[in-house]
Amino acid sequence: MPDSNQQLHEQEQTYYAKASRIKYFDIVIKSGKGAILTDADGNQYIDLLSSASATNTGHSHPKVVKAIQDQASKLIQYTPAYFANEPEVKLAKQLAELAPIDGPVKVAWGNSGSDANDGIIKFARAYTGRQYIVSFTGAYHGSTYGSISTSGVSLNMTRKIGPLLPGVVKVPFPSPWYRHPDESEDEFIDRMFEAFKLPFETYLPADETALIEIEAIQGDGGFAKAPARYLQQVYEFAHEHGILFAVDEVNQGMGRTGKMWSIQHFPDVHPDLIAVGKSIASGLPLSAVIGRKEVIDALSSPGNVYTTAGNPVTTAAAIATLEVIKDEKLVERSRDLGQYAEKFFNQLAAKFDFIGDVRLYGLNGGIDIVDPNTGKGDNESATKLIYRIFELGALMITVRGNILRFQPPLVIKKEDLDRGLSIIEQAMQELKDGTIKSPSDLNEIGW
Template sequence: MLKNVNQNHIIASKEKKYVSNSQKIPYYPVAFQKGKGALLYDYENREYIDFLSSASSANIGHGNKEIAKVVKEQMENLAQYTLAYFYAREPVELARKLISVAPGDDNKKVMFSTTGSASIDGAIKLARAYTGRSKIISFCESYHGSTYGALSISAINTNMRKNIGPLLPEVYHFNYPNCIRCRYGKKEKSCKKECLKDIEYAFNYYLPAEEVAAVFIEPIAGDAGLIVPPKRYMKALHELCKKNGILFISDEIQQGVGRTGKWFGIEHFDIEPDLIVLGKSIGGGLPLGIVIGKSDIMDSLDAPGHLFSMTGNSTVCAAALKMIEIFEREDLNTRAYEMGEYIKNRFLELKEKYEIIGDVRGVGMSIAVDLVKNRNTMEKNYEAAAKICYRCIERGLILIFIGQSVLRVQPPIVITKEQVDKALDIVEKSINEYLNGQIGEEVFKITKGW
């Protein structure tokens, strides 16, 4: 067990004094001062294996010297000069590169923001401007961000929505295709896509399809518990959108940039979305949001419909370009898929040993380990998730839970097999300590989680 974490505790206590509570979902009082690859070090110089990638915003890992070098050089030349009025080479090159890796042809354009959340807002503006329609469809337990538009189409935590209304109007939420805990009581063989029929029913009775501008969907529902939808559902939803002139928008903020073993999670479903939204890892460690879309859609919003002084600045775009160069040179998409399969299989081995693991799922290095009280009912086990994650962090593994019961396994793609094996040993030890009643209730004085 780790002791003498005084520096970490001091920083945590100072944060409580000086930083708004609205920005914290606490798991454990540890503060990081540096990192290298898939390793992190706190202010007592203790080493941790990273199974979170800073909420999937550090896909390429930490402390990359190539990225640091180009950022330093760019900062020394010109950190930024607003693109609202003038021009720069780096954002143009980044836009060209992103269009070249996006699904479909190159008849696309890019819109820059400073965060994924702001890019969701931009996509909402584009959808309404292009279609001339006002209504938006999203999904229960979705999380698209914290700006007003992104929050309005999210539906994961009521605390995010309390006392700040009214939110964006004309947003409609439907059930995400969660086959693990089907809200219709169906199994795969008996499923008739009831969740999709809910949308079709709405189109017939109270939500005119011709008034719907867009459907926003995560290719894997991240903070809901890394729910992987059936391909047949996604294809049918896409067809329903095309049939009714509704834009299909893929939120790739968490699942994009190689997380699933492809540049974009939606590629696993053989779908070309109308708009793709990126954030988190796309900036190579710096804040950046992106919308990629078909040119006619992207040009439907007149200036200054979505611009910010610091948006798409030269420094962050230089970092993003170098990150993409490294990604391609080291074939990190392939690495993400292969290492993801290894991690998933290791967890499936643990599932054979421990009844508390109800499901292991995921694509690439976006993996969910679902902890349950009973495998037959799939009742969520919040206590187990909170205590096991707490003990893992104590033992040197950064691991959190989402969806009340799901261990969120999203390491940096550069993680080594040796580091994975060490991390899995920590997980197994922590499971055994939980099952043996060796993790106390004091955990809940600190750990909250989604």
């Protein structure tokens, strides 16, 4: 008899670090196909998370699987730190041509979004000769020391591990929940931009600042899109002062938002650097820093060298991933299904007063669960919802405690999407009726 979910979890608890998993549901994923996952007990789930937006092309896409198998039979690994391999050469050209960056572009490989964001810091400091880095509250850039220093989404990302990378300054991200009830959008943008400028006016010399990095649409920070005028002003401020402007596309890139890159929702903004990871190789460990040629060339080897970065198998998988995105029109599919899902969630918002806001950008977004009496985030109700959704056969998690994270694979079949949405509606109806039972470990679940 194969081991069950419970047996495998009991085995794992003896050996696995508690710092390495955010607790949600005690299941062991055994296999996946498209948008359907199967656990060790044989239960099936509609995936509404895409492995944290790392499997935009779904699970075990046949074209990606074939590319992995074909490449593995030829060459699994030889480090690009010393010698090129054919898939990484081809992929570098493709990514450079796809990048939303003006002028000649170059690529540097990594193994995860975390080290890609570390790389951005290195390249920016090397090019500008400056030290200071500006990032935003609510950001999630990764868990290496550089990327965890620029992140601002969880206290447990900084607790007990300081000192962090010096020279990092955080400014408030213009998330909608920071907008005052009586404040117009223009007033909100003006106030947030004043908060952005305050460090530069008081203690942070702009002429010693190398980089401003932002998620144009924050993911783990709550699925909040920066107002267009705000982002434009930050971008113009950066270039006015010789500061490089970088965008983290790890979570929101590769078609996730209904455009290939999230920054393409802001057509007048052209970053100097972007970080790519997660879905670039359909979940295999690969990332890239893509940037203006002169910026990337400012750093000499071995300043950004990793033994397995640009691995032949992962880059072959990435080439196949880009082919799937193009051939199956996943960018357009994300846009169209996202509009369909947004309409559905807005209908639910009219039905359930505990839905505070719906923010979808492509097949991707957040649904705020709030206390109807106060309008404040209701973590307990959100956790009850995702646990009931799990019991009914779909996987969904929360971010910021009270926000439902909605990121199904872009290949999800329409009937599976409808089933997943129906499950969400059933759970919400049960929450309204007061029939959902709280899991015994309610307070341990989530970020």
